Amino acid sequence: xxxxxxxHAVGALLVWTAAAMLxxxxxxxxxxxxWPWVASVLITAIAGSVLWFGTPRQISINPREGLAVVALxxxxxxxxxxxxxxxxxxxxxxxxxxxxxxxGFTTTGATVFPEIEALPSSIxxxxxxxxxxxxxxxxxxGVAILPMIGMGGxxxxxxxxxxxxxxxxxxxxxxxxxxxxxxxxxxxxxxxxIYWRLGMSIFDAVNHAMSALATGGFSTRTASxxxxxxxxxxxxxxxxxxxxxxxxxxxxxxxxxxxxxxxDTEWRWYFWSIVGVTVAVFVSLGLGGxxxxxxxxxxxxxxxxxxxxxxxxxxxxxxxWPSFCQVxxxxxxxxxxxxxxxxxGFKMVRAVVVLKHAVSEIRKTLHPRAVFAAKLGKRPVRNxxxxxxxxxLALYMLTHGLGTLLLAALGNDLITATSAALAAMSSIxxxxxxxxxxxxxxxxxxxxxxxxxxxxxxxxxEFYTLLVLFIPGAWSKWGGHR
Amino acid sequence: xxxxxxxxxxVGFHVAERLAAExxxxxxxxxxxxxxxxxxxxxxxxxxxGSGVSTAVLEQAGxxxxxxxxxxxxxxxxxxxxCMSARGAMDLVKVARxxxxxxxxxxxxxxxxxxxxxxxxxxxxxxxxxxxxLLQSTAATDIAVFADGAxxxxxxxVTDEAxxxxxxxxxxxAEEGHRSLLTVAIDRTGDTIVPSGTTEVLPGDHLxxxxxxxxxxxxxxxxxxxxxxxxxxxxxxxxxxxFYLARLLQQHGVQTIMLVKDRERxxxxxxxxxxxxxxxxxxTDVELLEMEGVGGVDGFVALTEVDETNILAGLLxxxxxxxxxxxxxxxxxxxxxxRRVGIDVAxxxxxxxxxxxxxxxxxxxxxxVATFKDSDAEAISFQVxxxxxLQGKSLAEAKLPEGAIVAAIVRGPQVxxxxxxxxxxxxxxxxxxxxxxxxxxxxxxxxx
Numbered sequence: 001x002x003x004x005x006x007x008h009a010v011g012a013l014l015v016w017t018a019a020a021m022l023x024x025x026x027x028x029x030x031x032x033x034x035w036p037w038v039a040s041v042l043i044t045a046i047a048g049s050v051l052w053f054g055t056p057r058q059i060s061i062n063p064r065e066g067l068a069v070v071a072l073x074x075x076x077x078x079x080x081x082x083x084x085x086x087x088x089x090x091x092x093x094x095x096x097x098x099x100x101x102x103x104g105f106t107t108t109g110a111t112v113f114p115e116i117e118a119l120p121s122s123i124x125x126x127x128x129x130x131x132x133x134x135x136x137x138x139x140x141x142g143v144a145i146l147p148m149i150g151m152g153g154x155x156x157x158x159x160x161x162x163x164x165x166x167x168x169x170x171x172x173x174x175x176x177x178x179x180x181x182x183x184x185x186x187x188x189x190x191x192x193x194i195y196w197r198l199g200m201s202i203f204d205a206v207n208h209a210m211s212a213l214a215t216g217g218f219s220t221r222t223a224s225x226x227x228x229x230x231x232x233x234x235x236x237x238x239x240x241x242x243x244x245x246x247x248x249x250x251x252x253x254x255x256x257x258x259x260x261x262x263x264d265t266e267w268r269w270y271f272w273s274i275v276g277v278t279v280a281v282f283v284s285l286g287l288g289g290x291x292x293x294x295x296x297x298x299x300x301x302x303x304x305x306x307x308x309x310x311x312x313x314x315x316x317x318x319x320x321w322p323s324f325c326q327v328x329x330x331x332x333x334x335x336x337x338x339x340x341x342x343x344x345g346f347k348m349v350r351a352v353v354v355l356k357h358a359v360s361e362i363r364k365t366l367h368p369r370a371v372f373a374a375k376l377g378k379r380p381v382r383n384x385x386x387x388x389x390x391x392x393l394a395l396y397m398l399t400h401g402l403g404t405l406l407l408a409a410l411g412n413d414l415i416t417a418t419s420a421a422l423a424a425m426s427s428i429x430x431x432x433x434x435x436x437x438x439x440x441x442x443x444x445x446x447x448x449x450x451x452x453x454x455x456x457x458x459x460x461x462e463f464y465t466l467l468v469l470f471i472p473g474a475w476s477k478w479g480g481h482r
Numbered sequence: 483x484x485x486x487x488x489x490x491x492x493v494g495f496h497v498a499e500r501l502a503a504e505x506x507x508x509x510x511x512x513x514x515x516x517x518x519x520x521x522x523x524x525x526x527x528x529x530x531x532g533s534g535v536s537t538a539v540l541e542q543a544g545x546x547x548x549x550x551x552x553x554x555x556x557x558x559x560x561x562x563x564x565c566m567s568a569r570g571a572m573d574l575v576k577v578a579r580x581x582x583x584x585x586x587x588x589x590x591x592x593x594x595x596x597x598x599x600x601x602x603x604x605x606x607x608x609x610x611x612x613x614x615x616l617l618q619s620t621a622a623t624d625i626a627v628f629a630d631g632a633x634x635x636x637x638x639x640v641t642d643e644a645x646x647x648x649x650x651x652x653x654x655x656a657e658e659g660h661r662s663l664l665t666v667a668i669d670r671t672g673d674t675i676v677p678s679g680t681t682e683v684l685p686g687d688h689l690x691x692x693x694x695x696x697x698x699x700x701x702x703x704x705x706x707x708x709x710x711x712x713x714x715x716x717x718x719x720x721x722x723x724x725f726y727l728a729r730l731l732q733q734h735g736v737q738t739i740m741l742v743k744d745r746e747r748x749x750x751x752x753x754x755x756x757x758x759x760x761x762x763x764x765x766t767d768v769e770l771l772e773m774e775g776v777g778g779v780d781g782f783v784a785l786t787e788v789d790e791t792n793i794l795a796g797l798l799x800x801x802x803x804x805x806x807x808x809x810x811x812x813x814x815x816x817x818x819x820x821r822r823v824g825i826d827v828a829x830x831x832x833x834x835x836x837x838x839x840x841x842x843x844x845x846x847x848x849x850x851v852a853t854f855k856d857s858d859a860e861a862i863s864f865q866v867x868x869x870x871x872l873q874g875k876s877l878a879e880a881k882l883p884e885g886a887i888v889a890a891i892v893r894g895p896q897v898x899x900x901x902x903x904x905x906x907x908x909x910x911x912x913x914x915x916x917x918x919x920x921x922x923x924x925x926x927x928x929x930x
Contacts, residue, residue, distance in 0.1 A: 363759075369770060371745070371760045373752035380753035 002065060004055040009069040010076050011051025016142060017080050018045035023129055024084070024122040031120035036087035044080040066156050067468045070139055074457060074466075077138060078102045081130050090123055092442070099441065099449040104130030105138070106460035107342060109217020109312040109429035112442040112449070116222045121203065127218040128207040134460070135214025135342035136184045136247070143177045169251055180247045183254065184342070188213045191239045198232050212236055215243045215343040217312030217429035224314040224437070225302070233298055233315055237305045241274065244309030244337035265377040266349045270308075270338050273348070277332060278304045281325045288322055308332045310343040312429025312437075319436025326432055333422045333431075334396075344427030344459055346396055350389045352376065357386050395463045400425060403455045410448050420444075424452045425459035483507065484548040487527075488534030488564050489555030490517040492812060493579060493605055495525075496832035497552055497839050502526050504921075509543045512555075534564040545570040552839060554579040554603075565599045577601040577839060581722055583754075608834035610726035613808055614734070616827055617712055617781040619698050623688070623827050628863050628913050632897045633692060633890045635666075635861050635915070636701060640687045644706030652679035654704070664692045664899045666889045666915040667859055674859050674917060676885055690859070690915070692889040694897050712736050714779045716804070718765030718795045719786035720747040723810065723831070727783060728758045739774055741765045743786075765795040777803035784809040789816050796825045859917050861889065864928035866910040872927055878902035885917035886924045 021041045028037040078101045085097035096112040103110045104127050111127075113119060133141065139156050157173050169176045188209050195205035207220050221227040225236055242250070249267060252260040261267050282300040286292050290299075299316045306313045307329050318329060336345010353374055360372035374381040403421030408414065412434065419431030420441070430437040435444075441452070458466055483506055487498045490512035498508050498521065508527040511534045512518050518529040532539035534553060545551065551568050553561035553576070561578040568576060578599045586607065594602045615625040615634075624637030640647055646654050651665055668677050669688035675681075683689070693701050702708070715731055717724050720742035728751070731738045738758040742748040745762050752760045763770045765786060776782060782799035784792035784807075792809040793816065800807045808827045811817050817828040866873055872880045877888055877900055891898045892911040898904060906912060916924050 367759060367761060367774065369761045369763045371742070371748040371752045371762045373749060375753070375756070378756075383749075 006065055006068045006072060007051045008055040008057065010073050011048045011053075011055065013073040013138065013142065014044055014048030014076055014080055015052060016048075016138070017077050018042075018048060020129055020133060021084065021126070024126040027122040027125055028120075031122050033088050033120055033122055036089070037084060037122060039087050040080075040083035043083060047076075047080070064468070067465050070156060071461065071466045071469050073139060074105070074461060078105050078453075078457070081105055081126075084123060084126050088120065088123060090119055093446055093449075095446040095449040095453075096442065099453050100127070101130065102453040102456045103429070103441075104216070104218065105134035106427050106456040107131050107135050107214045107216040107310070107344065108424060108427040108456050109211065110423065110435070110441050110452070110456075111218065111429075112440060114222075114440050114442055116220060124207060124218075124220050125203075128210040128216070131214040131216030131218055132188070132210035135210075135216065135243075136181055140177045141181060143174055169248055179251055183247050183250050184213060186254075187239065187242055187250075191235070194235055195232065198229065198235065200228065200232065208236075209239075212239045212311060212313070213243045213342065215240065215309050215311040215337060215341070215427070217306075219313065226315040230295065230298060233302055236313060237298075237302050240305045240309045240311045240313070243311065244270070244305075244341050244343040246338045246340035247342075248340050263377065266338055266352060269352050270348045273332075273335070274301075274305055274308050277308070277328050280328060281321075284322055284324050303329070304332065307428060308335070309337045309341075310345050310426050310428045312423070312427075314430055314437035317436060317438045319430075319432045319438070330419065330422065330432070333419070333426050333428050336426045344425075346393070346426070349376065350392060353381055353386060353389045354393055357390070392463065396425070399455065399458055399463070403451060406451050407444075407448055410445065410451075412444070412448070420448075420452065421455055424455040427456060427459055483550065484509070484544055485550040485552065486511060486540065486543050486545060486548050488512070488551070488553040488561070489579075490514065490521045490529075491554065491556055492832050493554045493835040494552075495521060496836050497554060498527050499525055500836050509548075511539060511543055533560075535560060535567055537567050537569060540564075540568050540570075545574070547571070549573060550575050550577070552577045554835065554839075558582050558585065562597045562599065566597050568598070575600045577603060579603050579605065579835070581606050583722060583725055603835060603839060605831045605835035606722040607726045609723050609810070609829055609831050610730055612834055613723075613727055613783055613785075613829055614730045616808055616829070617715060617783070617806065619702065622698075622702075624690070626861055628861070628890065628892070628911075632895075633694065633892065633913055634698065635889070636691055636693060636698065637669075638689050638691060638701065638705040638707070640683055640685055640689060641706030642685045644683075644685065644704065646683050646704045647685045647706070648682060650680055650682050651677055654683070655679070658700075658704075664889060666690050666692055666887050667917075676887055676915075676917065692899055692913070692915070694899070712780050714775075715739070715781040715783065716741065716774070716776055716779045716799070718782070718784040718792070718799075719810075720744060720751055721785050721787060724783075724785040725751060725754065727785065728755050732757050739779075741767075741770070741774075766791060766798060768798060771795075771798060771802060780805045782807045786810070789813055793820050793823070793825060796820070797823060800824050800826075859915060860921060861913060861915050862921070862924070863911055863913045866906050866908055866912055867929060868908050869929050870906075870908075870927060872906050872912075873908055874905065876903050876905045880906065882914075882927070883916075883920045883923040885920035887915050889913050889915045 018041050021044065025037045025041060028034050081104060082097040082101035085091040085100050086094060091097035091100060091112065100112055143157055157177060169179050191212060192205045192209035195208060196202055204220050211218050219225065225233055245267065249260050249264055278301040281304055282297055285296060285300060290296050302315045303318050318325065334346055335351050336347055337343025339347045339349040356374045360374065364370055374386050400421050404418045407417035407420055416433035416435055419433060420435045423429060423431035435441055485501050485506050486509045487494050488511045490510050494510065498510050501508050502525050509530055510518065510521050510527050511530045511532060513533055515531055518531055521527065522529045530539065530543050534540065545568055548570055551565065551574060553564040555561055558580045561580065565576040565578045576599050580602045581604055612625065615627065616622055619625060619636060622636045622638055626635040665677060667690040668675050689705065691701055714737045716739045717728055718741045720740065724740060728738050728740055732755060740751060740758055740760045741763055742751060742760060743764050748760050748762045761774060765784060776799050782796065782804040784795040786792055789811050792811065796807045796809040806826050808829060809820060809825050811820055811828040811830055814830065817830065820828040888900055890913040891900050891904060891906065914924055
């Protein structure tokens with residue numbers, strides 16, 4: 001692997017991040033925090049420029065280098081993103097600042113701050129901006145608007161938005177990335193306007209719109225969406241659902257093919273999964289004395305959608321709900337949103353593939369000589385992809401187990417440890433137990449913050465991309481093939 | 483008239499044979515000298531060595547004087563290009579054989595006119611269609627449909643226990659009354675006869691009856707067969723024919739099991755078919771057949787490329803208890819043998835292809851032709867035009883040639899199996915059953 005070329009691209013990303021920091025810098029004047037912000041911008045920009053100008057211009061990015069660019073790029077960006085939290089002094093420790101930054105860019109939305117209203121507005125905006133950039137993918141954005149990436153774009157795109165390959169919208173990857181970002185921006189502005197019409201302040205509307213479309217979860221209020229009206233919550237349910245849908249489908253839907261949604265297998269599963277679990281939770285809460293009115297239905301559907309899409313907004317303390325509901329929510333945390341959406345998790349499409357494969361295997365015991373092809377709708381899923389998904393499942397379970405183990409070793413109870421690890425990997429945000437929706441991650445300690453930061457990055461980049469950095473052969477000049 | 487047949491394979495040979503028998507001037511074009519030698523030694527046709535894609539070769543074959551070009555090589559693309567490059571007279575009809583299922587995907591039909599192709603025929607698909615009709619009417623040995631399936635010609639064996647055995651057609655007709663059931667021909671010890679009312683039906687006879695679609699069950703019962711429902715079918719082989727059949731069965735909601743020997747082909751079929759169960763294994767693997775319950779299937783269809791495998795697989799299935807066994811037989815000499823040893827029906831791709839093509843040989847008012855395995859007789863469907871001498875006449879007045887009979891009249895949605903007093907009107911579709919000697923005379927009665 002050509003390390004210098006990789007660093008060149010990482011430098012570009014850092015300059016890019018510094019530019020993004022200029023947005024909250026404007027608000028820093030009002031907060032009286034100009035110098036911490038200027039320092040953050042300068043350090044990031046200088047580091048980026050040094051890498052950019054100090055290395056040869058890249059010629060082409062091969063798949064292995066693409067993975068390294070994405071993995072190192074993300075690490076560099078979240079490190080730079082933590083600078084404002086450190087310099088403004090809002091974060092108690094450096095690991096806490098890093099946690100907050102990773103939580104932002106990975107669209108997790110878990111926070112270390114017990115009281116959000118106490119934060120300066122520039123920090124609030126930076127949290128939302130980091131969500132928004134991380135949601136559709138900061139590198140995908142680079143592919144979309146930086147012409148010099150050229151040939152390597154496809155590799156980068158695949159490394160940052162892996163999963164089950166879906167069809168390209170346009171023959172050129174840069175055009176595809178651009179279209180996805182346009183759809184993403186369109187929905188964000190739309191939601192912003194709706195929020196504003198429904199009585200949110202413009203500042204809150206901007207923050208919540210970016211957070212919702214990125215399936216992030218950062219709010220400007222400690223109470224999250226519970227601080228707003230029922231109408232706003234209903235709208236949020238709809239837009240969380242949109243954010244958790246494959247954006248390729250959105251593009252086709254908006255350009256005059258409304259039938260794509262219903263004819264898409266994954267979408268049908270996603271839709272009915274949300275509807276089904278909402279009904280189950282609603283009935284469970286109703287039987288427990290929660291009432292049968294529209295408010296109760298809204299609470300149930302909001303929580304189910306927030307968890308399923310891995311957004312992590314909250315209107316109710318589901319950590320206090322009956323165990324039946326909590327187990328259902330844990331299941332949703334694992335499955336997560338649709339592939340190609342801004343959401344995280346194992347992804348609905350993978351769950352469907354695993355399920356169909358399992359059914360085939362059961363049928364195989366009955367017909368040992370049978371030949372099956374897993375299918376999504378009419379589209380056959382190749383065997384290599386099924387195997388990739390199964391390996392991904394194994395990695396997911398293994399990483400989750402390891403994360404739970406480490407958090408438990410730090411003295412957390414089982415429910416807290418397992419839900420925190422899952423909520424971090426699937427980029428949900430709030431978990432159960434001590435990290436429930438009315439609580440926060442601030443008291444877990446430095447070690448837990450670092451562990452969870454690693455889990456969030458692993459989950460966001462779907463393992464393979466990040467793990468490639470730890471394969472020794474990857475760093476030799478010939479990439480391990482001597 | 484002059485006809486050029488490109489491709490001297492199974493289909494080409496059979497088509498040339500039928501056309502030559504009808505006194506047409508046939509030129510067969512192929513690149514293989516060996517095949518051409520075989521053709522010229524068996525048929526009264528001219529042969530020409532060369533590629534049918536070449537304009538020069540086609541010109542040498544006399545494309546300018548030809549009225550029909552039939553491209554039936556094994557390669558779809560060659561057939562299409564052949565039709566594209568053929569420059570002939572204005573009224574030249576170009577027929578291309580196109581078998582690749584990819585050209586027949588829903589909504590994305592190949593547009594034949596873009597290639598200058600007037601007619602596309604697909605022997606594999608025709609065969610699958612014939613097979614599923616046979617499966618649906620269990621005991622039938624032959625089946626041909628007209629008017630989109632509203633009228634069916636069915637060949638049936640009369641069993642010893644049949645209610646109509648040893649009775650006159652007149653009496654049977656009187657008893658069945660309005661039921662649209664008409665016996666148009668009887669095949670008795672190798673001879674086809676067009677029966678009269680006084681003809682007696684004997685056990686062992688092979689009847690050709692015309693029925694409206696809904697009355698097939700009744701026809702089966704009268705000939706002594708159990709009408710059965712089609713629920714489970716096993717297909718041996720992964721050929722194109724097998725694929726088309728599996729897809730048709732899938733559309734009909736029939737549970738389908740496919741035995742495919744080649745692993746990769748099995749995988750491809752599993753990807754293309756939704757509900758069929760694809761098993762990787764040999765169709766003659768007795769253990770596998772038994773394990774997958776071959777004895778309980780309503781139909782077993784052997785469609786591999788090898789005749790011997792088909793017959794053997796069919797026999798194994800029959801012995802295990804499969805209700806109806808249909809096998810594909812390429813070599814025409816095998817067909818009677820297959821039937822003698824216990825295979826219920828032997829189907830042939832050549833016959834399917836010939837049926838599809840013959841329709842375009844006798845153009846004009848002919849809309850469809852069907853031929854039958856055990857007999858040279860044909861069922862032809864004609865459009866009744868204003869210039870037809872039969873128009874406005876009752877069947878009793880109309881003098882049809884000896885050996886021909888109007889088997890059904892289709893008027894709009896209405897299908898009648900006619901009697902003497904029924905009248906032919908302009909716009910009707912008349913389905914005529916005719917022995918070979920009568921075909922020419924009948925065709926003259928229905929000018930376009």
